[in-house]
Amino acid sequence: MDFRELEEKLVAFRDARGWGKYHTPKNLAVSAAVELGELLEHFQWESDGEILESVKDPAKKEAISDEIADVVIYLTLLAHELGIDIGEAVERKLGKNGEKYPLRT
Amino acid sequence: MDFRELEEKLVAFRDARGWGKYHTPKNLAVSAAVELGELLEHFQWESDGEILESVKDPAKKEAISDEIADVVIYLTLLAHELGIDIGEAVERKLGKNGEKYPLRT
Amino acid sequence: MDFRELEEKLVAFRDARGWGKYHTPKNLAVSAAVELGELLEHFQWESDGEILESVKDPAKKEAISDEIADVVIYLTLLAHELGIDIGEAVERKLGKNGEKYPLRT
Amino acid sequence: MDFRELEEKLVAFRDARGWGKYHTPKNLAVSAAVELGELLEHFQWESDGEILESVKDPAKKEAISDEIADVVIYLTLLAHELGIDIGEAVERKLGKNGEKYPLRT
Numbered sequence: 001m002d003f004r005e006l007e008e009k010l011v012a013f014r015d016a017r018g019w020g021k022y023h024t025p026k027n028l029a030v031s032a033a034v035e036l037g038e039l040l041e042h043f044q045w046e047s048d049g050e051i052l053e054s055v056k057d058p059a060k061k062e063a064i065s066d067e068i069a070d071v072v073i074y075l076t077l078l079a080h081e082l083g084i085d086i087g088e089a090v091e092r093k094l095g096k097n098g099e100k101y102p103l104r105t
Numbered sequence: 106m107d108f109r110e111l112e113e114k115l116v117a118f119r120d121a122r123g124w125g126k127y128h129t130p131k132n133l134a135v136s137a138a139v140e141l142g143e144l145l146e147h148f149q150w151e152s153d154g155e156i157l158e159s160v161k162d163p164a165k166k167e168a169i170s171d172e173i174a175d176v177v178i179y180l181t182l183l184a185h186e187l188g189i190d191i192g193e194a195v196e197r198k199l200g201k202n203g204e205k206y207p208l209r210t
Numbered sequence: 211m212d213f214r215e216l217e218e219k220l221v222a223f224r225d226a227r228g229w230g231k232y233h234t235p236k237n238l239a240v241s242a243a244v245e246l247g248e249l250l251e252h253f254q255w256e257s258d259g260e261i262l263e264s265v266k267d268p269a270k271k272e273a274i275s276d277e278i279a280d281v282v283i284y285l286t287l288l289a290h291e292l293g294i295d296i297g298e299a300v301e302r303k304l305g306k307n308g309e310k311y312p313l314r315t
Numbered sequence: 316m317d318f319r320e321l322e323e324k325l326v327a328f329r330d331a332r333g334w335g336k337y338h339t340p341k342n343l344a345v346s347a348a349v350e351l352g353e354l355l356e357h358f359q360w361e362s363d364g365e366i367l368e369s370v371k372d373p374a375k376k377e378a379i380s381d382e383i384a385d386v387v388i389y390l391t392l393l394a395h396e397l398g399i400d401i402g403e404a405v406e407r408k409l410g411k412n413g414e415k416y417p418l419r420t
Contacts, residue, residue: 001192002107009199016208022255024153026341029145030250032176033348036141037247040134040240045232048129055187062197065189068180069198071137072191075173082160084170086177087106092167093174094114103121127360131236135355138243142352145345150337211402212317219409226418234363239355242386246351250344258339265397272407275399278390279408281347282401285383292370294380296387297316302377303384304324313331 003087007076014077028078032071039067108192112181119182133183137176144172213297217286224287238288242281249277318402322391329392343393347386354382 014020042064043051055061079086119125147169148156160166184191224230252274253261265271289296329335357379358366370376394401 001196006195013199013202017206025156026148026153026345027255029148030254030341030345033141033145034247034251034254036138036176037244037250040138040247041244043131043134044240044244045237048131051130052187055189061187061189064187065184065194066198066201068184068189068191069194071141071180072177072195073198075176079170079173082157082166082169084160084166084173086173089170089174090111090177091106093171093178094118096171097118101122131240132360135236135240135359139352139356139359142349142355145352146349149345149349150342211406216405223409223412227416235366236358236363239358243351243355246348246386250348253341253344256341258341261340262397265399271397271399274397275394275404276408276411278394278399278401279404281351281390282387282405283408285386289380289383292367292376292379294370294376294383296383299380299384300321300387301316303381303388304328306381307328311332 003076003090004085006072007080007086010073010077011080023077023081025078025081028074028081032074032078035067035070035074039064039071042067108181108195109190111177112185112191115178115182116185128182128186130183130186133179133186137179137183140172140175140179144169144176147172213286213300214295216282217290217296220283220287221290233287233291235288235291238284238291242284242288245277245280245284249274249281252277318391318405319400321387322395322401325388325392326395338392338396340393340396343389343396347389347393350382350385350389354379354386357382 014023042054042060046054055064076086079089119128147159147165151159160169181191184194224233252264252270256264265274286296289299329338357369357375361369370379391401394404
């Protein structure tokens with residue numbers, strides 16, 4: 001799946017449920033932050049070693065995957081509302097990062 | 106660009122710079138939260154109407170795009186460290202959302 | 211209650227339970243972020259008018275109060291670990307804000 | 316300084332500058348999240364040992380103090396808007412924590 005396909009699916013899903021009116025930029029940005037908080041909760045009291053051990057449990061791994069997915073989903077919906085192509089945004093940022101941190105050869 | 110391609114590019118970029126040792130799960134999750142904070146800053150004092158007006162300015166729109174991209178980038182790197190396929194994670198979560206909120210027909 | 215009293219109570223509480231070893235700066239900062247995410251969840255889909263209406267319900271108001279308290283609690287514990295007097299930190303920041311935004315008379 | 320004194324100072328400060336109209340619940344909650352993101356930035360790439368070493372530098376310590384203070388300031392203003400006494404909220408939450416995690420004697 002690429003970003004455009006994801007955007008189309010998400011917009012169709014929410015339009016079919018009449019949720020568009022709640023999807024204001026501020027609500028969607030706050031929603032991404034809420035889900036990121038839930039993601040952080042998985043790492044709250046564990047060291048990096050313990051986290052890497054934890055994700056060997058498929059249920060734990062799926063729970064973390066779900067939180068990561070939720071943040072990506074809300075960011076894609078936010079980008080949609082703002083007329084931002086999230087795939088292009090990521091490509092352009094990668095380009096900027098390459099200029100900011102050139103490889104010393 | 107799809108999620109797998111993005112993951113490959115990001116991992117190659119950071120490995121070429123020797124940054125892998127800093128990319129622990131906790132550091133990457135915190136980094137995603139830092140970037141999400143920067144995204145929220147754009148919406149801090151504006152109403153939804155003002156935000157939609159603001160993004161008509163290309164410079165503002167690009168600044169917001171960059172913050173969205175940064176969160177996606179760190180989440181992709183986090184997923185990589187945890188052995189999570191972020192594209193699959195999003196697909197599976199969409200499936201769960203469809204079951205949780207079925208269309209009433 | 212002032213900030214010093216709060217700090218003393220919190221440190222006594224966690225020391226009596228042997229939790230000190232988990233209270234590293236990073237864990238406490240992440241914990242504050244987790245609780246702030248839970249606070250934001252109360253405002254996720256509501257307008258400001260709806261939020262002000264919601265808090266007329268005592269149960270809702272107490273739930274929001276608890277989340278605000280949790281963030282303050284973790285920040286106080288974080289400040290303690292870093293040797294920061296949180297009351298002094300707030301006083302000094304107020305002073306800086308006064309210099310940065312002087313009253314035009 | 317106690318929480319009531321802090322609340323009074325903050326409300327007087329913002330009223331003298333005519334900022335009250337921007338201080339809606341959602342804006343203030345988002346502002347707290349923005350400042351918490353800036354706090355997290357200080358811990359983004361450092362281990363706990365490195366953080367404890369870093370705060371020996373007074374400038375670094377003051378920068379972190381400022382971010383902690385900013386979150387407390389916005390939470391106090393948010394509590395004010397919602398009619399929540401933040402000192403009472405913290406006291407009540409401490410009581411709940413004591414009941415939830417009783418000391419085994």
